[in-house]
Amino acid sequence: MLSNSLIELDRAHLVHPVSAYRVHEKAGVRVLQSGEGATVTDITGHRMIDGFSGLWCVNAGYGQKAIIDAALRQLQELPYATGYFGLGSESAIRLAAELAERAPGDLDHVYFTLGGSDAVDSTVRFIRYYYTKTGRPEKDQFISLESGYHGSSTVGAGLTALPLFHDGFGVPYDWQHKIPSHYAYRNPVGDNPADIIAASVAALRKKVDDLGGNRVAAFYAEPIQGSGGVLVPPAGWMKAMCETCRELDILFVADEVITGFGRTGPLFACADDDIVPDLMTVAKGLTSGYAPMGAVLMRDGFYQTLADAAGTNAIGHGYTYSAHPVSAAIGLAVLRLYEDELLENGRKAGLQLMEGLKSLSDHPLVGDVRGRGMLAAIELVVDKERKTPLPAAAYPAARIFDRAWQAGLIIRAFGNGVLGYAPPLCCTSQDIDLIIERTRKTLDLTLEDPDVRAAMS
Numbered sequence: 001m002l003s004n005s006l007i008e009l010d011r012a013h014l015v016h017p018v019s020a021y022r023v024h025e026k027a028g029v030r031v032l033q034s035g036e037g038a039t040v041t042d043i044t045g046h047r048m049i050d051g052f053s054g055l056w057c058v059n060a061g062y063g064q065k066a067i068i069d070a071a072l073r074q075l076q077e078l079p080y081a082t083g084y085f086g087l088g089s090e091s092a093i094r095l096a097a098e099l100a101e102r103a104p105g106d107l108d109h110v111y112f113t114l115g116g117s118d119a120v121d122s123t124v125r126f127i128r129y130y131y132t133k134t135g136r137p138e139k140d141q142f143i144s145l146e147s148g149y150h151g152s153s154t155v156g157a158g159l160t161a162l163p164l165f166h167d168g169f170g171v172p173y174d175w176q177h178k179i180p181s182h183y184a185y186r187n188p189v190g191d192n193p194a195d196i197i198a199a200s201v202a203a204l205r206k207k208v209d210d211l212g213g214n215r216v217a218a219f220y221a222e223p224i225q226g227s228g229g230v231l232v233p234p235a236g237w238m239k240a241m242c243e244t245c246r247e248l249d250i251l252f253v254a255d256e257v258i259t260g261f262g263r264t265g266p267l268f269a270c271a272d273d274d275i276v277p278d279l280m281t282v283a284k285g286l287t288s289g290y291a292p293m294g295a296v297l298m299r300d301g302f303y304q305t306l307a308d309a310a311g312t313n314a315i316g317h318g319y320t321y322s323a324h325p326v327s328a329a330i331g332l333a334v335l336r337l338y339e340d341e342l343l344e345n346g347r348k349a350g351l352q353l354m355e356g357l358k359s360l361s362d363h364p365l366v367g368d369v370r371g372r373g374m375l376a377a378i379e380l381v382v383d384k385e386r387k388t389p390l391p392a393a394a395y396p397a398a399r400i401f402d403r404a405w406q407a408g409l410i411i412r413a414f415g416n417g418v419l420g421y422a423p424p425l426c427c428t429s430q431d432i433d434l435i436i437e438r439t440r441k442t443l444d445l446t447l448e449d450p451d452v453r454a455a456m457s
Contacts, residue, residue: 067330145225
């Protein structure tokens with residue numbers, strides 16, 4: 001009765017993000033009830049490995065007592081403190097300092113947001129302010145990558161390059177531009193790393209030239225393109241793009257909302273890429289999803305320019321919940337867990353995950369296996385030689401997700417037949433084995449799908 005009541009209440013009242021409302025109403029909600037470690041249990045008692053960490057975010061895993069205790073202490077002591085009027089809280093101040101200490105280079109200044117989308121929006125506002133106040137208001141054009149994801153807020157959705165986030169919303173704006181992704185599996189120049197890097201650098205140079213060298217403000221890139229299908233660039237790609245931006249007098253923004261906090265191995269993926277971006281956005285793993293929070297990290301020179309330009313005037317950008325003390329207390333507890341145990345465990349588990357997924361390469365449907373650390377994908381095809389995607393008639397997103405769910409595994413099933421993985425860093429060796437075992441079962445069931453069979457014949 002409880003389950004049925006919740007389903008009906010959900011149908012009547014709760015609007016779900018990025019969903020087909022009528023389809024969802026017909027299917028009904030799946031209600032998650034509890035979580036522990038890398039597993040979650042729904043209201044019917046069905047237990048699953050969460051191979052996607054909620055939404056790429058529960059990096060520390062569920063039920064971590066240290067995080068829960070930190071939140072409770074902060075709630076009891078000071079549940080809210082505004083950052084306006086020169087006020088603040090100890091937890092937010094300490095978290096900003098801890099992040100600055102660990103971030104690459106001189107990313108010393110931290111502006112807290114509620115999540116990744118408004119972190120990206122904040123970068124746009126700060127960058128526009130930066131150029132306007134330094135006498136270069138004409139630098140108002142922004143470039144990002146095809147297949148990139150930079151949030152679904154009004155501004156961020158235009159930097160995002162996924163059609164679903166544009167359709168019917170009047171974005172992208174005319175100042176938002178794209179260049180081709182590095183997408184190695186389907187890159188027109190082939191899969192040679194040097195060729196891919198050269199093509200991306202050339203595409204950025206051409207786009208800047210087309211727009212006018214004095215017009216381009218910034219370039220945005222994820223160290224690994226997450227929602228575009230977990231697209232991993234060749235080693236050296238981020239560095240080459242960052243250096244090109246420096247040469248062209250363009251600000252380089254690294255979007256680490258997904259890749260930050262151990263997801264790819266180190267605390268920040270930019271450390272592996274050996275770059276210091278001008279601005280870096282983070283969220284998700286910042287609090288391991290236990291509370292909403294994001295952040296923009298700024299290089300010292302960028303911050304000092306903003307501060308000097310404003311002088312005695314306030315910079316008119318802020319959120320009620322920026323630097324929320326409870327979220328910050330959680331962030332501090334999560335950071336300690338990462339450094340005490342989870343980063344190391346995540347590196348070991350990531351090697352096992354990639355080895356296990358690559359062992360599925362001989363499956364008739366597996367065209368590509370890619371990833372880094374605890375961020376990976378399998379791309380399914382019906383013809384390996386031609387790299388033919390699964391047919392739309394097979395409804396890959398819905399059917400594959402359902403099959404994995406029934407098998408006891410939550411993954412991200414993209415509409416083009418890509419399976420995305422981002423398990424918690426706390427995964428045990430047995431958890432990873434179960435992810436691989438249940439993935440194989442899901443692939444076998446998909447192979448028997450009549451629509452897939454028809455496409456393969």
